[in-house]
Amino acid sequence: MELMYVYIGLAALFGLFMAWGIGANDLANAMATSIGSGALTIKQALLVAAVFEFAGAVLAGGEVTSTIRKGMIDTATLVDQPDTLIFGMLAALLAAGVWLLIASRKGWPVSTTHSIVGAIVGFAVVGVGADAVQWAKVGTIAASWVVSPLIAGIIAYFTFTSIKWLILIRPDPLVRARRYAPMYIFIAVFLIVLMTLFKGLKHVGLELDTASCYAVAFCFALLIAIVGRWFIARIPIDEKANRRFHFYTVEKVFAVLMVITACSMAFAHGSNDVANAIGPVAAVISIAQEGVVGQQSAVSIWILILGGLGIVAGLATYGRKVIATVGSHITQLTPSRGFSAEVAAAFTIVFASSTGMPVSTTHTLVGAVLGVGMAKGISAINLGIVGRIFLSWVITIPAGAILAIIFFYILRAVLG
Amino acid sequence: MANYFSKIFGASPVGPIQEHMELCYEAAKELITFFDYVAQSDWDKVQDSRARIVQLENEADEIKKQVRSNLPKSMFMPVAREDLLELVLVQDRIPNRARDVSGLVIGRKMEIPVAMHDPFLKFVSRNVDAAKKARKTIRELDELYETGFRGAEAELVESLVDELDQIENDTDDMQAGLRAQLYAMEEDLPPIDVMFLYRVIEVMGDIGDMAERIGRRLEVMMAH
Secondary structure (H helix, E strand, O other): OOOHHHHHHHHHHHHHHHHHHHHHHHHHHHHHHHHHOOOOOHHHHHHHHHHHHHHHHHHHOHHHHHHHHHHOEOHHHHOOOHHHHHHHHHHHHHHHHHHHHHHHHHOOOOOHHHHHHHHHHHHHHHHHOHHHEOHHHHHHHHHHHHHHHHHHHHHHHHHHHHHHHHHHOOOOHHHHHHHHHHHHHHHHHHHHHHHHHHHHHHHHOOOOOHHHHHHHHHHHHHHHHHHHHHHHHOOOOOOOOOOOOOHHHHHHHHHHHHHHHHHHHHHHHHHHHHHHHHHHHHHHHHHHHHOOOOOOOOOOHHHHHHHHHHHHHHHHHHHHHHHHHHHHHOOOOOHHHHHHHHHHHHHHHHHHHHOOOOOOHHHHHHHHHHHHHHOOOOOOEEHHHHHHHHHHHHHHHHHHHHHHHHHHHHHHHHHO | OOOHHHHOEOOOOHHHHHHHHHHHHHHHHHHHHHHHHHHHOOHHHHHHHHHHHHHHHHHHHHHHHHHHHOOOOOEEOOOOHHHHHHHHHHHHHHHHHHHHHHHHHHHOOOOOOHHHHHHHHHHHHHHHHHHHHHHHHHOOHHHHHHOOOOHHHHHHHHHHHHHHHHHHHHHHHHHHHHHHHHHHHHHHOOHHHHHHHHHHHHHHHHHHHHHHHHHHHHHHHHHO
16 A cells, blocks of 8 residues: 555545535535525525535535445455555546536536446446446435435425415415414424434434434424524515515515525535545545455545535635526526425435435436426426436436546556 | 526516517507597597507517417426417407507598597497406416415406406497497498498407407416
8 A cells, every 4th residue: 555645645636626516516506596586695605505515514424425435336346456446436536527527518417426326336347347336226326316306396396385375375475474484494494404413413423312313403493493583574575566465575585494495405415415526535545544445434524524625615616606697597486486496305315315325416406396396386397408407317327437437447557 | 608407497488478468458558549539530640659559569579479489398387388378379469459450440541430439439448448457467477376376366366357357348338339320320421431440340349359368368277
């Protein structure tokens, strides 16, 4: 392991590169909804994204990192050749990062999750052998790509339908919005905090029993709901912009809720997508440091922090512009709709993260938007584009795999 | 750089449809001025008024095309695409009829018999009332989308459509009255003028009919 520092340095560099790419591009989809609906300004969104991406990565990103690091390859076959796994993981990182860059330039809809999974499987099949791939696990991951948009869509459908029945179709929607909005805040915060507590806090060295988890989540959700209620009560009725049913002001109430879901989305994105960049880094570092493959130690918190920093850097340098562009294009998603879609997507992603499933943030959000559309919430959805987004993984997986194989051979020739 | 997530949101047809209806109503309203000048036989002013109607009709046509091109088959919407296309088509017939009727009158420099002035102008104005009520219901379209075409807002639109039907009934009665009046006077008027007067009354009455059909389209949308 004389090249240990070279490997660690390269892993950190490639990992940062990919995290930067995710922050610059992918994150825009998660945040832009809140900007498009006018709930947050760009500056506020950047702040929310920085804080909650980071929190999501550190508090809830560990499980997915583990999956990426050691869930897909049977490391038993690699005990004698740690270098192969290091080259493979470096190649996978580089492949996913480069593919992300090419696709972003060309405007293709790609998923970082799909490219990194494709890259790891690709290198494993060619570099080690098809037997080394944990096909059952990879199959489960592929299934989660179908299931996650579906679940998000169903949750979004019922969330928006409940908003419609409790608030929008009533003769007094504004009174009802003020009454029910804190309830929605409570439920959203409670569920997301609960899922994080159940799975996440091991990595920061905090273990809670089930009852404490419920108690902490309950108190936290209640606190946020009370704060939200205070803000909602202070929203003035804009008489000029209002007509009989005050929908303008009703949407202003939901804008408060969208601040909460923006935080949740950033948290969810951090919990899932940071792992894509950081999983392979974690693998390389642990092998390089210990010289063995297949150890069981937990993901070091410092690696998660590195991923979080990379994403925030991407956001700060380039993501700002992308978020502004995307946000200005999705004005159709008014706060009542945006809330339904985001809360469903955030819930689904955090749930997936807690079970270690790397899912696509964008796909899950698109599924949620379709769910709101099914509940007659959106005036026009372009199904052609939706189809192209979901079909993109047909291209992304082989592209990631082929690039990873090429980089694997190059790295092995140069360093091996 | 293209972003696919934002592209899944198609252009909402609501704004353009409302804008279109505003122009349709303006064109119908101009007929009041138009027939006032016809009654006074002030043909210069009649020409000016006709020019405004044609102008409004052209503008409405542009928006109609824009709405259509923004409604490709791949759009997934809370209302059937056909219902929206039909709505715009019906709306668009209002300025078309305004242009037709003003064209008929100008082409033959038609005089409306003095005895019919008062009831005819009232008939015109009632048809314009129908178009105005149709505009009022279309102005609720964004709120209908907000509520998913259900509940209190839908009931409000239902009641507006009922009022619209009432006005259209009035125009039908007035139209029958005008025809009867014209029939009684037929003998004393040049036959070709009479033929064209019947035609003017008929085309004018179409405006009320089209306004009523706008209400029907909204009812169909709410029934889905």
